[in-house]
Amino acid sequence: METIRRTKIADALSSTHFGTDINVKGWVRTHRSSKVVDFIALNDGSTINNIQIVVDPTKFADELLKQITTGACIGVTGKLVESQGQGQASEIQCEDIVVYGECGSDYPMQKKGQSFEYMRQHAHLRLRTNTFGAVMRIRHNMAIAIHQYFHEHGFFYFHTPLITASDAEGAGEMFQVTTKNLYDLKKDEEGKIIYTDDFFGKMTSLTVSGQLEGELGATALGQIYTFGPTFRAENSNTPRHLAEFWMIEPEVAFIDLNDLMDLEEDFIKYCVRWALEHCKDDLEFLNKMIDKTLIARLEGVVNENFVRLSYTEGIKILEEAVAKGRKFEFPISWGADLASEHERYLVEEHFKKPVIMTDYPKEIKAFYMKLNDDGKTVQGTDVLFPQIGEIIGGSIREENYDKLVAQIEERHIPMKDMWWYLDTRRYGSCPHGGFGLGFERLILFVTGMQNIRDVIPFPRTPKSAEF
Ligand code: 4AD
Ligand code: MG
Numbered sequence: 001m002e003t004i005r006r007t008k009i010a011d012a013l014s015s016t017h018f019g020t021d022i023n024v025k026g027w028v029r030t031h032r033s034s035k036v037v038d039f040i041a042l043n044d045g046s047t048i049n050n051i052q053i054v055v056d057p058t059k060f061a062d063e064l065l066k067q068i069t070t071g072a073c074i075g076v077t078g079k080l081v082e083s084q085g086q087g088q089a090s091e092i093q094c095e096d097i098v099v100y101g102e103c104g105s106d107y108p109m110q111k112k113g114q115s116f117e118y119m120r121q122h123a124h125l126r127l128r129t130n131t132f133g134a135v136m137r138i139r140h141n142m143a144i145a146i147h148q149y150f151h152e153h154g155f156f157y158f159h160t161p162l163i164t165a166s167d168a169e170g171a172g173e174m175f176q177v178t179t180k181n182l183y184d185l186k187k188d189e190e191g192k193i194i195y196t197d198d199f200f201g202k203m204t205s206l207t208v209s210g211q212l213e214g215e216l217g218a219t220a221l222g223q224i225y226t227f228g229p230t231f232r233a234e235n236s237n238t239p240r241h242l243a244e245f246w247m248i249e250p251e252v253a254f255i256d257l258n259d260l261m262d263l264e265e266d267f268i269k270y271c272v273r274w275a276l277e278h279c280k281d282d283l284e285f286l287n288k289m290i291d292k293t294l295i296a297r298l299e300g301v302v303n304e305n306f307v308r309l310s311y312t313e314g315i316k317i318l319e320e321a322v323a324k325g326r327k328f329e330f331p332i333s334w335g336a337d338l339a340s341e342h343e344r345y346l347v348e349e350h351f352k353k354p355v356i357m358t359d360y361p362k363e364i365k366a367f368y369m370k371l372n373d374d375g376k377t378v379q380g381t382d383v384l385f386p387q388i389g390e391i392i393g394g395s396i397r398e399e400n401y402d403k404l405v406a407q408i409e410e411r412h413i414p415m416k417d418m419w420w421y422l423d424t425r426r427y428g429s430c431p432h433g434g435f436g437l438g439f440e441r442l443i444l445f446v447t448g449m450q451n452i453r454d455v456i457p458f459p460r461t462p463k464s465a466e467f
Contacts, residue, residue, distance in 0.1 A: 003023075004021055004022060004023040004077055005023065006023050006024065006025050006075075007022045007023060007024055008024075008044060008046040009024055009026060009042065009043065009044045009046050009047060009049070009050070009051045010046035010047035010049075011046070012024055012051055012080060012090060012092070013047065013049055013051055013088065013089060013090060014089070015080060015090060016089075016090075017080060018080055018081055018082050018090065019079060019080070019081070020079070020080055021077060021078065021079055021080075021095070022077070022078070022079075022080050022092065023075060023076065023077045024042060024044065024051060024053075024075070024076055024092065025044060025073070025074070025075040025076075025100070026042045026043050026044030026045070026051075026073070026074070027042070027043055027044070027071060027072070027073050027074075027128060028040055028041070028042060028068055028069065028070055028071060028072045028073075028074060028103075029041040029042065029043050029050050029070065030070060031065075031068045031069060031070065033057060033065065034057075035057070036056075036057075037054060037055065037056065037057070038054075038055035038056075038057050038065065039052055039053070039054060039055070040052070040053040040055060040068060040074075040076075040094075041053075042074070042076065043130075043133070045128075045133055047281060048130060048133060048134050048137075048281045048282050048285045049088070049281060051088070051090070051091060051092060052083065052085065052088060052091040052092070053076050053078070053091070053092050053094050054091055054092065054093050054094060055094040055097070056094070060097065064097060064099065067099045067102050068097070068099065069102070069103055069104075069105070069107075070103065070107065070110055071103030071107040071109060071110065071128070072099060072101060072102050072103040073099075073100040073101040073103070074097055074098060074099050074100060075097070075098040075100060076092060076094055076096070076097055076098075077094075077095055077096040077097075078092040078093045078094040078095040078096070079092065079093040079095065080092055081093050107125075108122045108125055109122065109125050109126065109128055109129055116450075116451060116453075116454050119132070119454075120453055120454070120459070123457070123458055123459070123466070123467050124467050127457065130285060130289075131285075131286070131289065131290065132454075133282075134282035134283075134285050134286055134447070135282075135286075135443065135447050135449060135454065135455055136457065137279065137282050138275060138279045138282050138283070138443065138446055138447055139443050139455065139456075141274065141275060141278050141279050142271055142274070142275065142439070142442060142443060142446060143227070143439075144274075145270065145271045145274035145275070145278075146225075146227060146248055146271065146439075147227070148274075149267055149270045149271065150225045150250065153223075154222075154223060155223045155224055155225045155250060155252075156217070156221050156223070156224045156225075157224070157225060157226075157227065158213075158214060158217040158221070158224035158225065158226055159226070159228070160207070160210030160213040160214055160217075160226050160228065161207065161210075161213065162206055162207050162228065162229060162231075163177050163200070163204050163205075163207070164204065164205060164206075164207045165200070165202055165203065165204050165205075165417055166212060166417045166418065166421070167205070167208065167413075168207065168208055168209040168210075168211050168212045168366075169208050169209055169366050170366055170367055170411055170413055171208070171234070173208065173232050173233045173234040174205035174206065174208060174231070174232075174233055175205055175206045175231050175233050175243075176203065176204070176205050177199075177200075177204045177205055177206060178195075178198055178199065178203075178204070179198065179199040180193075180195075180197075180198050205231075206231035207230060207231065208230060208231060208232050209230060209247065209249065209436060210226040210228060210230070210247070210249050211249050211251065211368075211434065211436065212368075212421050213226075214226050214249050214250075214251040214434060215251055215397060215421070215424055215432065215434075216420075216421075216424060217251065218251035218252055218253050218432055218434065219253055219424050219428070219429075219430060219432060222252070222253050222254075223250065223251070223252040223253065224250070224251055225248060225249060225250040225251070226247070226248070226249045226251075227246065227247075227248045227249075227439075228246065228247070229244055229245070229246055230244070230245055230246065230247040231243065231244050232245075235462050236462075237461065237462055238340075239450060239451040239452055239453075240340065240388065240389065240441065240444075240452055241452065241461070242440060242452055242453070242456065242459055242460060242461060243460040243461055243462065244459075244460035245438055245439065245440050245452075245456070246438075246439035246440065246456075247436050247437065247438060247439060248436070248437045248439060249434060249435070249436045249437075250263070250267075250434050250435065251432065251433070251434035252432060252433060252434055253430050253431075253432045254430060254431060254432065255396070255431070255432065255433050256396065256431065256433075257358060257379050257381065257396050257433070259433075260381060260394060260395075260396060260433045260434070260435065261306075261308060261356050261358070261381055263435075264356065264381065264383050264392055264394065264435055265305075265306050265356065265383075267437075268301075268383065268391070268392070268437070268442070269301065269302050271442060271446075272298050272301050272302050272445075272446060273302050275298065275446045276295070276298055276299065276302065279446075283295055283298070283446075286447055286448050286449075287448070290447070290448045290449065291448030293448075294447075294448035297386060297387075297448075298446065300353070301353075301354060301385075301386075301445075304353045304354065305353075306353065306354040306355065306356050306383070307351045307353055307354070307355045307356070308355075308356045308358065309355060309356075309357060309358070310357070310358050310359040310377075311357055311358065311359050311360045311361065311377070312334065312359065312377075314338070314346060314355075314357050315332065315333065315334050317346060317350055318332045318338075318342055318345065318346070319332065319333065321345065321350070326345070328341050328342060328345070329341060330342070334361070335361050335363065335364070336364075337364045338357075340389040340390070343355075343382075343384040343389040343390060344384075344386070344387075344389055346384060347384050347385060347386050347389075348386050348387075353386075354383060354384065354385050354386070355383075355384045356381055356382070356383050356384075357381065357382050357384060358379065358380065358381045359372060359377040359378070359379065359380070360377060360378060360380045360382075361376060361377055361378075362376065362377060362378045362407075365378050365380045365395070366380075366395075367404075367407040367408055367410075367411050367413060368395070368397050368398060368404070368407075369395040369396070369397065369398065370395065370396040370397055370398045370399070370433075371398060371403055371407070378395065379395055379396040379433070380393070380394070380395040381393075381394050381395060381435065382394075383435075385441075385445055386445075387444070387445060387448075388441050388444055388445050390441075391437065391438060391441045391442060391445065392435050392436065392437045392438075393435065393436055394433065394434055394435020394436060395433055395434075395435070396431070396432070396433035397432055397433055397434075398425075399425060399429045399430060399431050399432065400425065400429070401422065401425040401426055401429065404422065404425055405422070440452050440455050440456050443455040443456075
């Protein structure tokens, strides 16, 4: 038989060229056999949907048919025909089968309904399951949506370094980068490690945020965004934290807090709308298998106006809830950082829609946020989402040199590391602001998955860097 070029299963399923010979390749989902007919469900990752291969078992050797087990990789040539069965437009009447890779009964992804915990231990193979296929295709589509949004709106994609000597968030949760011999560290009289002979001649780490360099870009190009890996050595073993995650950080010159909130809301709605439009099959699958309210929740976010309220108003609502008997694990009063349970109470129980909270006490926010006239609060904004809690953190930046230096000194941040950042406030300083969206938190929201470890191919968390 002459060789026919491979057709992707997504294309085969939507093709109406019935009667033509085609070739598909993929991994066997199921193989049901009987004396008169065999059905193979084949998937190649191009779509959540399998194509059905109809096989006349009398035409093929028993040995060959026995090799076609769940997980095996095969190629099939045959006639594309209109499907007799329900739920699919086309199927393939099999004429020829090639087995590329057999798959024994010890295949870890053999059974249906295995726990996500179990699948995490087999993250190298879980990608071949329906759920992870759907999540990864949606992840790809969200990345495209993000670039598309910013490109359409005149933002420039700006690359900030992953290796840095500054702690942008000032939380001290950084992974060090060094070529020093850890078995033989030279120290000075005070016992401090000497870094002058290290690769960069100073102590360096993996970045926790591209924001500080992003501000340099925005105060030159007007509006930029970053989209890259971010690293945090915080020991947070929660379903919302990763040690390595991806962050999107737009930074814009000449905006105020209202503009910033408009941008946050418009951007996130665009991404969710994109998912609804471009990821229909995968969302329908997840809606059926993972969370029956998923699509309704996504449509809700697209159609609703987000609530905008100050931290002080938010605390009032939470204190009233506590007075009425609502129990929280962590105490809450003015000055305290909101825990995820507080954020979710406001979003899921009180307002029942996304909330943009602003004007936080300066003590619980980073040094770069613009101080309000009250001297107590800063122009930070967090976007709080149902199921997720904080999905975006951002702020208007302190553009006044003296006020910024005062914040840096109050927090004992070493000034020698900050000279280049301060230069933006010394030379042509301008009002500006931006935010950071946690990419995996967006994917959590859009897929309805419950654990952030299940929306990135290979999660990095405390005590876990397998694969
Ligand atoms: O609120 P964060 O710490 O803000 C910043 O890093 C600012 N520099 C952003 C800016 O203004 N340019 O982080 C921003 C977002 C959070 O809202 C959250 O969605 C996500 O990043 N995030 C994490 N996602 C997964 N794992 C973690 N450990 C995360 N830490 C933050
Ligand atoms: Mg934050």
